[in-house]
Amino acid sequence: MFILCTNADGKYFKSGLEPLLYPTGCSFYRPFSYQEQWVEPNFLSVLKDANQLKIKFEETNWKTGYLGLRFKLNTFRSTFVPLRLIYLTKMPTTSDKVNLWFKLGNYIGLTNTGDLQNLNLDSNFYANFPVDRLLAEIPSGSQSNFTSLPNQAEFPSGLIDRLAVDNALPDEAKENFKNTTVLRLDSIVKTETRETLTPQNLQPNNSHSTDFGFELFKDKQYEFTLSYNRIYTPDESQDPLLYDYKFNSSADLYEVTKPRLTITGNYRTESTGVTPKKGQDSPTLMEWIGDPKTEVGIVANTVKIVGIQVPVKNTEPNWSSRRIRDLVIGSGLFLFAVYYFVLAYLWAKAAQNPDFKGEGMVSIFIGVGTFAMTWSTTFLNDAWKNKY
Secondary structure, X not given: OEEEEEEOOOOOOHHHHHHHOOOOOOEOOOOEEXXXXXXXXXXXXXXXXXHHHHHHOOOOOOOEEEEEEEOOOHHHOOEEEEEEEEEEXXXXXXXXXXXXXXXXXXXXXXXXXXXXXXXXXXXXXXXXXXXXXXEEEOOHHHHXXXXXXXXXXXXXXXXXXXXXXXXXXXXXXXXXXXOOEEEEEEEEEEOOOOEEOOOEEOOOOOOOOOOEEEEEEOOOOEEEEEEEEEOOOOOOOOOOOOEEEEEOOOOOOEEEOOOEEOOOOOEEEEEEEEEEOOOOOOOEEEEEEEEEOOOOOOXXXXXXXXXXXXXXXEEOOOOOHHHHHHHHHHHHHHHHHHHHHHHHHHHHHHOOOOOOOOOHHHHHHHHHHHHHHHHHHHHHHHHHHOOO
């Protein structure tokens, strides 16, 4: 069990926000990377020893981490604000920097008074725990202090806003978070069936898969529910809204009902329809990014907008047994209809002979053929459009 930290009062404060923006079970879209001097030496020695690392990586507890915030300011040096559980999906690498790939677990719940949780690193690790230690294994005697923290799969209401006001953060960190706008993926629903998708392994046949996200099927529409949130304190004046969010993935791959999400205030939830137009062999990232409002005409000194990159796999649907059944039935009915139309034609031709006595059968043959053709069209249409 380990802690994975980002300095919230430094220039990388957005790294503390990004992992909060995806549903539980999703892979984070990139590895967290650290210089070796930022890693606790004992933990680093395990990461650099291939044999030890292989053994440790088999242990679920060892692969479990607490992602959170640390601070450079000396008066907050020993404070750790845990935000979310994470789970390593691939053995860390140390060839250049220390790189960790992980998927996102439950959120750490707020306290009973609605504050952020915080732990003292000096008491949980050792006295004068260095300010530059951003990755460290939690001592076994302290692990219960972490596991006893409340956690939940759902996004805790008010979590983002606490980053601008909570007393566990120094003013420098709160200033970083203030006026930052974030976009969060709430859910993905299959429009046709109203089924809510859950993250899954996108490469189940790959034992080293690091991709956990959403499988989407070609030509099926999905409803993406997205929430944006501009971080503000209640008594602050409102700065101009300088950005919107735009869909930044290829138009050749997706049809989107709302390519641009217009930011009109501090909070809003919107839904947009997304339909994959092509299948792909491997997972990809579906992206929304901040984009300047052209009508405002103001350039921000600092870009404080955070988008999302959602791991997805666009799958070309296989022919299900129902689809094959409908194709067979539809084709059979089509041939049946053609047979009776031919009979009707031959019968009508024969009826031109004055001595022929079966004129009434022509309308019967046409009726049977029309009935069969109607049902043939229904079955073949369902098979063609894959309505399952």
